[in-house]
Amino acid sequence: MEEEEEQRRSLMFLLTYMLLKRRRDLSNANTQRRNEIQRRIRHRQYFFQRQRRMLMMMIAGGIRSNVRIRTRPWTNTPRSDWWERVVMTEFQPSDWLDKFRMSRETFFYLCEKLRPRLARQDTSFRLALPVEKRVAVALWRLASNVEYRTISNLFGVGKSTVCRCVRDMCHAIVALLSSVYLRPPTEQELEDSAQLFHSYSGFPHCVATITTLHTAIITPSSNSSDYANPAGWLSVLSQVAVSGRGHFWDVCASFPGGTDPAEILQNSSLWFTAAEGGLSPARTPIFMGKPLRYVLLGEACYPLQSWLMKAYPEQKSQRGCHAALPEPQQLFNRRLCRALRSSSEALLRLRARWQCLSKRNDCGLDVVPTMVLACCILHNVCESHGDAFRAEWQAEVCEAENPQPGHKALPSTSTEQNDAEEVRGLFCDYFQLQRA
Template structure:
């Protein structure tokens, strides 16, 4: 009886192995046939394409020399119209049209093209003429400003969708490579001193050289590691950390961190952290009878440090000095919120869900920050109507908070000095008003 059971079990095991082997062989044969068919179809496609190109070149070279075109002829069957770009944009666009469509004046546009020329200039080939530099830049700016589909831009500018994608990638890389060292760089000591004076006079916060903040940019689901890109608000994003001066211009940007990354973690991996912790921004000066270095301002998502101040947590137990400190800090910190608002309003690829690949998104964000500084420095007008899209966005920005355990105890003394200073100022102002 036991032998029969063992024999039956062995027969079942053998049957299972044989069936699995047969299924694997069948699947392998099907995959092999599919691969062969794919290769044959691809070879036929390229053979036909090569044959058409040869026939068109033979037809072209067989014409008399007087009839040959001055420029190389495109060897494509679907040549799009370029009338809109060549006639409407380059000849008929008014200043308001340039500002609306490209988010900058015509003068700034051509200044930008001139600075990017060494990186973006292309030579004509025998098969087709190279896309003009100005058109390449315009295609990229249109995408950054509107975030419309490549198909729409393709029809508008008379180029292929793959060309639009390549223009956006190349122009963004060129902007970061060539313009970031000019328009988005760490300030010198003199620039930091000027920033500190401006923060004191315009925003009423002395010893401050900048404000740091974070921005979540919506994205589509990446191909891998999706879970790390869900932020606390429940949507996919990448985080950008930016430091701005008193004029709302960026001088430090870290982009591309997954949406679940804490703001304090991004700060600790930035050059801003190394500079603040190791050598500071400027030599210490006397403040309220004590030597005090210059510092930056942040929100609740950043740790409290001697060089980085944030508000006291809201509570009914706050003293008058602490409430005065909170009011003055939030007033000064609003400059980074305004900078991010203008950045997204001007370049709406950061406002709407970005469908570019993840290896392009960080470069695109940095390029937008550089272009923001270019427009601000050259005085290009900002249309208040652009803000409507930002204020009505469906995905609110996540609010991050760091644990009080990460705060520096020595920084509490610095914050109390400011509390005392601002309370004295408010009392003096009340005395004068009376």
């Protein structure tokens, strides 16, 4: 009996201990929950008070800036007011052209076209940058190639925001505007381009020229020797086709500076399009009494094709000296050289308007090709809208940038060499008849 009583007392003690412990745990949990709720309330109150103080400071700063802006020029305006109060209200047409390389009308046209890709939603912590400001930040970078820090201080945004604006706008331009401003020409555009080449340079039956563009870059993390161009500096190589109006019809970017231009051409969509007659009307035009597709003109580094004309190479005599070419071939070379100036002038205008292509570009190699494409599209946009081009931009680039490197002449080894020589001979005959 005593043992059973002892066991009951032990059991009662254990049950009492467990009940007390359970009650203490529940009390502690309730206390922690109340403390957490109070902590969150205090944090929220502190956050709202901080927001209120910041809002009051911004209002007070705006009032002081409004007083100062009446007595000093816009170049000294605080960065928080520069975009909203100065650019959007006080910029003159010359300011828009000088800073953004386009007219105000073209700027807002570009913003509307890019809005589907660049518009952002406000969050609980900050307001999203307007599309207009994002485009302005990116255009400032493309036009001047200044450091992100400088643009950050100017627009009152972070350096990472500047980088993101540039990247997002370049991708948006390529995605949304390529189909309109960087596309194969129509038959009417082919005829117009052929007439322009004939009237300006005296070269008939030609619709475009092909040339190369080298964009200087910083040293890449790997395979830097591949990016050394013939002039010895590091670059990204692009192939462009330029029409008689100075517009870009085709751009093939992202190749290392040491790549052979002929290899780029033979692996591009332009090669297959032109070889299949895509750059000529459905009804083959007549030249010198024969049906002949329109031709393109290229430098000596490209292969001679029936649709791609290049200059006659210099001949060497048995003694190793350069022998004079026959007069028809010399005349052909002079006319072709004059026609190729249109592509050189178009590239010079491109680099002068968007100086990120004329100075060393410090963006990553994953961004530079997209930036080249975006600048070519923006060039076509500005030219199509008739935006003015200032001669001082061109003079500045000619004085500051490294000359574009030349490429070695490619030997005539094309499988279409016989047909191509016949076509080149037709042009020689044409120029001889015109000279007679």
